[in-house]
Amino acid sequence: MTRETPGADGWRARLHRALHAAARPETWKRGPVLTALTLLLGLLMLLHASLPDPGGLGSLLENVLPWLGLGVPVLLAGALWRRSAPAVLALVLPVTVWLSLFGGLLTDKSRPGGDLTVVSHNVGAGNPDPAATARALTASGADVLALEELTPKATPRYEKGLATAYPHHVVRGTVGLWSRLPLSDTRMIDIMDFGPLAATKTTADKLPANRALRTTVTTGHGPLTVYVAHLGSVRLMPRTGFWTDSRDIGARALGKALADDPSKRVVLLGDLNGTLDDRAFAGITARLRSAQDAAGDGFGFTWPARFPAVRIDQILVRGVTPHSSWTLPATGSDHLPVAARIGW
Known part of the structure; x- marks a missing residue:
């Protein structure tokens, strides 16, 4: 009993x-x-x-x-x-x-392996210590490093701080790519349109006009096409509501560039100023997949750096396999850097 x-x-x-x-x-x-x-x-x-x-x-x-x-x-x-x-x-x-x-x-979808580590970071136009940010990014072990929101004053400091680890680099306006591997065929991608916001731009917006580039990284497995982009800002405006016109125009232009690109292996690194759930990115997500969704652990929120609530900094790929994806510790920027390990 x-x-x-x-x-x-x-x-x-x-x-x-x-x-x-x-x-x-x-x-x-x-x-x-x-x-x-x-x-x-x-x-x-x-x-x-x-x-x-x-x-x-x-x-x-x-x-x-x-x-x-x-x-x-x-x-x-x-x-x-x-x-x-x-x-x-x-x-x-x-x-x-x-x-x-x-x-x-x-769930954690990462797995060991991969051939190349890529990192993307909106370094922040108001970053008080670009040299420290450059050191932190070098320590990440990135083979290919994309920076967004570069200013004319800070760019030489990033070039100096990253020169030893990254012998190859290109800068077009506010975006740049640093690489341990050779770069070629670099060109600008026109995604700019400030529209009604032009007269009320903040300090962070008062930057060189170009905000996107395309280049080719020469790897041991063949060419890898890399896009670096910083889409237009979004604003909560009293009269117009959630103003996304500039970003949406850039997203459509970037989506068209990706659709027209015959490259088999493509990586997009950048600050898209929106999450991939946003309908504005349908033209991009139809052609590329998120490294975080495929091989990350958690949501990977990146902004604001003090209390990340949304992931607006993205690594998207086509023709290569994400093995892992993660965020890096905060720098002097209001964004967290994002990283991914990709393989052929």
């Missing part, structure tokens, strides 16, 4: 009371507003790409999409407090949708 513990009896009693409460008709009439909010949350995540985009609100929603999952515990607490069975049951929708969208990012 077995003897049951008081704890087992306690759990059985609580379960019995919960089931008894759930069976009451009034339990299924409680919390209609909570139930509606829960279903709305799930539908927002499920249908985000189909939602209208007045004032850029659809784009803004997609940039914070992972954080909508925080609504689940809040709604669960409300449902339990109201003892609403429909509200609890409705949580199946947002939980399922969130896991289908982001559940794969919760």
Whole structure:
């Protein structure tokens, strides 16, 4: 004869009371507003790409999409407090949708191997110590290093700090690429259009006009085409809402350049000023895949550096295999550097 513990009896009693409460008709009439909010949350995540985009609100929603999952515990607490069975049951929708969208990012998909380490960093126009940033990036072990938001004053300091480790480099306007391997066939990619923001640019925007380049890295496995890009800034404007015109124009231009590029192996490094969930990048993500999604561990948020909340700095590839992807420690910039190990 077995003897049951008081704890087992306690759990059985609580379960019995919960089931008894759930069976009451009034339990299924409680919390209609909570139930509606829960279903709305799930539908927002499920249908985000189909939602209208007045004032850029659809784009803004997609940039914070992972954080909508925080609504689940809040709604669960409300449902339990109201003892609403429909509200609890409705949580199946947002939980399922969130896991289908982001559940794969919760596991470590990295694996050993790879032939080349690539790093991208928006070094920040207001970076107080470019020399220290150059030392930190050199210590990362990158074979190919892309920098964005270079200024005329800081660029010579990066060139000096990176010269020993990276004998090959090109700079076009605000973007540059440093490499341990030879570079060739470098050209500018025109992605600029400030539009109505031109008259109100911040200090960080008052930079040389060019913000994207294409070059070829000569590797032991053959040529690797590398794009470096810093798409236009986004702004929350009082009259126009979430202003993304400059960025979206650049994204379309970059997407067209990638579509027209016959190269078999391509890497895009840069600050895209948006997450890859944003509909604006459909033309890019249709042709390249994210190293972080394929071989990262977690969300890999990069901005702002003090409390990273979104990943707007990206490494995307075509024709090569990401083996691992990660963020590097903060420098003097407001962005974290991103790195990936790729292989043939």
